[in-house]
Amino acid sequence: MLISAADLHVRGTESIINGIEQAVSVLMKMGYKAIALSIDLSSVDAELSSKLKVLKRISRSEKRISILYRVNVMGDDLKRVRDLLSKLGKCRTRHYIVGVRPLSKSVARNVVRDRRVSIVYFDPLHLLKFFDESQATLMRDNNVVLEIPFHMFVLNNVLELSIRALSKALRICLKKDCTIIVTSYASSIFELRSPYQLASLLSVVGVPLEMCLPFVSSRPMKIAEEKLGG
Amino acid sequence: MxxxxxxxxxxxxxxxxxxxxxxxxxxxxxxxxxxxxxxxxxxxxxxxxxxxxxxxxxxxxxxxxxxxxxxxxxxxxxxxGVSTEYLLKPRKRYLIFELLGYKGVDAKRIEREFKEKLSLLSGSIGVGLSGLKVVYYDARNGLGIIRFYHLYKKLVLLSLSLIRRIDGNDVVVIPIKTTGTLRKAREILKKRVD
The missing domain is CATH 1.10.287 (Helix Hairpins)
Structure with a gap:
């Protein structure tokens, strides 16, 4: 039975930020206990601290659900990604998750060794190309989680590719005991999905639905609790 | 012989x-x-x-x-080591769902949308074999019941999450509970409405 679920990737778009009250009530109706609002980081600019302040204010004001915030770093150049991560340290707080979307194999391999990085996520094509057994072993050893962003995988034009990539990734994760979580990657209220719907994405590639539920409940909750507690 | x-x-x-x-x-x-x-x-x-x-x-x-x-x-x-699930007799399941956003859609239109998304995942054969049907839909509360066979539960759940728009309006379909009988599903629905 599903006890409590966490969605660790709700994009902090204007639509979500402005309608946070409504979004929280929808998320509670779906059975979530914690969420993470994310901002994408392409360069450390002046806007970053103001964006983080907005997220921090929301996180403090909302009492019905635990809100964490998360910064996503994306890139294909290792030097640039490392630079971004080092500059992030300035605005690091306890409610803070760092997610990386590697666009090259070298970034994928090296970024998991960074202590600040908690989550790595790929789009379907890159998941198929970069996620192999050595990547899974590295992620397991460094306690980094593989994230499956739901809305990145269910677009009509990539659905077939997604199923293929997911099937491969799931097999590797189960073999190498690498932690996997599923998030909604919602950029509006209408893209939020219930834990069962998120779990069904992995269950269609062959894993029973009951086995997929920890990917949206206990595992993301553990990360959320670590961040909230620490 | x-x-x-x-x-x-x-x-x-x-x-x-x-x-x-x-x-x-x-x-x-x-x-x-x-x-x-x-x-x-x-x-x-x-x-x-x-x-x-x-x-x-x-x-x-x-x-x-x-x-x-x-x-x-x-x-x-x-x-x-092959799943024996497909050898079992298909049993009916009733899923209570809630439609958020634009609620003034009729049951037939919702059913068509559900079937369209399911056919994306499993084709026309899957739609036929799943026995997907909107049994009941209350447009005032946005609550409804769909029926399908238990073998297709995960595909139905995924197909519901693929729905983003109906008639050009943004919607979210939230699955609430799956039951084995229509009577039980109606009871849960009634409790929710009250």
Missing amino acids: VDLGDWGELGGIEAWILTVSITAVLLVIIVGAFLGVLDLSFTIILTSITLLLFLDIIILYRKLSLHRELIRSMIISKKM
Whole structure:
């Protein structure tokens, strides 16, 4: 039975930020206990601290659900990604998750060794190309989680590719005991999905639905609790 | 081998036992009638009853052998590590859902949208086999019930999450609870409305 679920990737778009009250009530109706609002980081600019302040204010004001915030770093150049991560340290707080979307194999391999990085996520094509057994072993050893962003995988034009990539990734994760979580990657209220719907994405590639539920409940909750507690 | 038409074939010792026993009973009845022990009309009735009885035995035998085949294939599948779920009889499931956003859609339109998304994942055959149907939809509260077979639960759940827009309006479909009976689903729905 599903006890409590966490969605660790709700994009902090204007639509979500402005309608946070409504979004929280929808998320509670779906059975979530914690969420993470994310901002994408392409360069450390002046806007970053103001964006983080907005997220921090929301996180403090909302009492019905635990809100964490998360910064996503994306890139294909290792030097640039490392630079971004080092500059992030300035605005690091306890409610803070760092997610990386590697666009090259070298970034994928090296970024998991960074202590600040908690989550790595790929789009379907890159998941198929970069996620192999050595990547899974590295992620397991460094306690980094593989994230499956739901809305990145269910677009009509990539659905077939997604199923293929997911099937491969799931097999590797189960073999190498690498932690996997599923998030909604919602950029509006209408893209939020219930834990069962998120779990069904992995269950269609062959894993029973009951086995997929920890990917949206206990595992993301553990990360959320670590961040909230620490 | 004895060909039984739609029921298939009976083979081996079972077919021989069946043939010999039918012949023996018929012989006893006919001889009895000729010797005057049995009345002619009584003989005809007795013969018909005997034939019907054997027909029943054959049907029962066919059913039992089908069951035996099923168990055998399940054992083989289990040994090979293949899921045996598909060999089971499909059972009906009722899913209570809530539509958020634009609620003023009719049940037929929602059903069409659900089927469209399901066909994206499993094709027309999957849609047909899933038995997907919107049983009930209340446009005022946005609550409804859909019916499908238990083998397609995960595909139905995923197809519901693929729905983003209906008639150009943004919507979210939230699955609330899956039940085994429509009565139970209606009870839950009623509680939710109250």
